[in-house]
Amino acid sequence: xxxxxxxxxxxxxxxxxxxxxxxxxxxxxxxxxxxxxxxxxxxxxxxxxxxxxxxxxxxxxxxxxxxxxxxxxxxxxxxxxxxxxxxxxxxxxxxxxxxxxxxxxxxxxxxxxxxxxxxxxxxxxxxxxxxxxxxxxxxxxxxxxxxxxxxxxxxxxxxxxxxxxxxxxxxxxxxxxxxxxxxxxxxxxxxxxxxxxxxxxxxxxxxxxxxxxxxxxxxxxxxxxxxxxxxxxxxxxxxxxxxxxxxxxxxxxxxxxxxxxxxxxxxxxxxxxxxxxxxxxxxxxxxxxxxxxxxxxxxxxxxxxxxxxxxxxxxxxxxxxxxxxxxxxxxxxxxxxxxxxxxxxxxxxxxxxxxxxxxxxxxxxxxxxxxxxxxxxxxxxxxxxxxxxxxxxxxxxxxxxxxxxxxxxxxxxxxxxxxxxxxxxxxxxxxxxxxxxxxxxxxxxxxxxxxxxxxxxxxx
Numbered sequence: 001x002x003x004x005x006x007x008x009x010x011x012x013x014x015x016x017x018x019x020x021x022x023x024x025x026x027x028x029x030x031x032x033x034x035x036x037x038x039x040x041x042x043x044x045x046x047x048x049x050x051x052x053x054x055x056x057x058x059x060x061x062x063x064x065x066x067x068x069x070x071x072x073x074x075x076x077x078x079x080x081x082x083x084x085x086x087x088x089x090x091x092x093x094x095x096x097x098x099x100x101x102x103x104x105x106x107x108x109x110x111x112x113x114x115x116x117x118x119x120x121x122x123x124x125x126x127x128x129x130x131x132x133x134x135x136x137x138x139x140x141x142x143x144x145x146x147x148x149x150x151x152x153x154x155x156x157x158x159x160x161x162x163x164x165x166x167x168x169x170x171x172x173x174x175x176x177x178x179x180x181x182x183x184x185x186x187x188x189x190x191x192x193x194x195x196x197x198x199x200x201x202x203x204x205x206x207x208x209x210x211x212x213x214x215x216x217x218x219x220x221x222x223x224x225x226x227x228x229x230x231x232x233x234x235x236x237x238x239x240x241x242x243x244x245x246x247x248x249x250x251x252x253x254x255x256x257x258x259x260x261x262x263x264x265x266x267x268x269x270x271x272x273x274x275x276x277x278x279x280x281x282x283x284x285x286x287x288x289x290x291x292x293x294x295x296x297x298x299x300x301x302x303x304x305x306x307x308x309x310x311x312x313x314x315x316x317x318x319x320x321x322x323x324x325x326x327x328x329x330x331x332x333x334x335x336x337x338x339x340x341x342x343x344x345x346x347x348x349x350x351x352x353x354x355x356x357x358x359x360x361x362x363x364x365x366x367x368x369x370x371x372x373x374x375x376x377x378x379x380x381x382x383x384x385x386x387x388x389x390x391x392x393x394x395x396x397x398x399x400x401x402x403x404x405x406x407x408x409x410x411x412x413x414x415x416x417x418x419x420x421x422x423x424x425x426x427x428x429x430x431x432x433x434x435x436x437x438x439x440x441x442x443x444x445x446x447x448x449x450x451x452x453x454x455x456x457x458x459x460x
Contacts, residue, residue, distance in 0.1 A: 025122010
């Protein structure tokens with residue numbers, strides 16, 4: 001299979017007024033009932049300050065795509081892919097808030113013209129986004145680098161763990177090993193309930209309350225006891241009960257897939273978050289200044305919100321082989337094979353993974369590292385003979401920054417202008433080896449390579 005070098009394609013859509021001066025609006029003075037245009041004053045003819053006039057920075061939409069050309073059609077293989085789109089929804093040469101706004105009783109004096117109230121006929125443009133730490137001004141440079149691209153390397157381990165077929169459906173072995181901690185867990189919980197009961201029966205002063213059940217040490221003990229004691233223990237018990245009930249279906253499913261390629265999908269992340277990153281008083285749009293102040297009933301306000309959508313999914317083709325799940329073997333229905341199948345689906349096998357999970361304090365190791373993944377990977381390769389013909393991680397990120405500018409006009413009341421810009425990134429990454437991400441073919445043993453060759457999986 002011939003694969004070309006990665007190619008980069010970019011395109012940019014420019015607004016129609018790049019490099020040209022233009023007016024956002026006009027000011028007029030009401031001099032004894034006659035409206036006089038204030039031509040030539042500082043805020044009358046306005047090119048939006050801060051908007052660059054070169055196509056390096058002013059754009060409606062900019063896109064960059066990095067991919068590979070593969071042999072086809074038909075296209076049977078894929079490769080790394082990355083597409084970035086940056087878009088300004090406010091750069092269309094138009095404005096927001098177009099209207100006619102008057103200063104009411106606030107009067108101005110202009111030499112050679114007269115004095116009186118003013119009005120502004122026009123709109124608002126050139127939004128600023130305080131609090132947004134991502135600079136997209138040098139968009140041409142940003143598109144060809146990783147500056148706007150979220151890091152996805154940390155999802156590689158989860159991609160393998162959550163996409164692979166599951167042989168163990170419960171954690172009976174680990175639950176049995178953790179029975180030794182149940183008396184201590186009960187004791188800790190009992191102390192918490194005892195303290196809560198006493199607190200409910202009598203009033204306590206602040207000194208006693210500070211040293212009671214909500215003291216930092218006791219609160220921390222209760223937190224750890226709940227999250228790393230009862231929660232996983234109850235989860236294991238629930239998993240054991242569910243596996244017992246569905247054991248026939250589980251064994252049938254595993255047996256049907258034993259030694260066969262299975263296409264599987266998984267969702268790793270599906271998250272939406274909206275966060276206010278800035279707010280305050282003042283103008284974040286043009287025009288602004290003393291003439292605009294006269295149009296307002298109070299100081300304008302603004303908010304800047306960050307809206308982030310993240311979706312990470314996987315797709316892969318896996319196979320595994322366990323002799324006890326092979327329906328074609330002569331001893332498939334023997335008592336020994338039946339026992340092995342039950343031990344396997346209930347997670348009671350003596351394996352590196354179960355020994356590791358049953359070892360005290362390994363939960364803390366997994367809290368700060370991915371050691372548990374590598375132990376599970378050894379388990380997958382050495383015991384279950386599991387490999388992937390391909391495994392792809394797809395990542396979608398949409399980041400939208402929104403400015404909400406409230407302009408409290410004397411004539412017409414409050415008006416909220418909303419400007420936004422977005423950065424959208426799509427990525428696809430393939431596993432480096434049939435054993436997942438973070439490995440290379442040079443790390444594989446001769447035995448592993450021989451197994452892959454027997455399965456028809458070769459290095460591209």
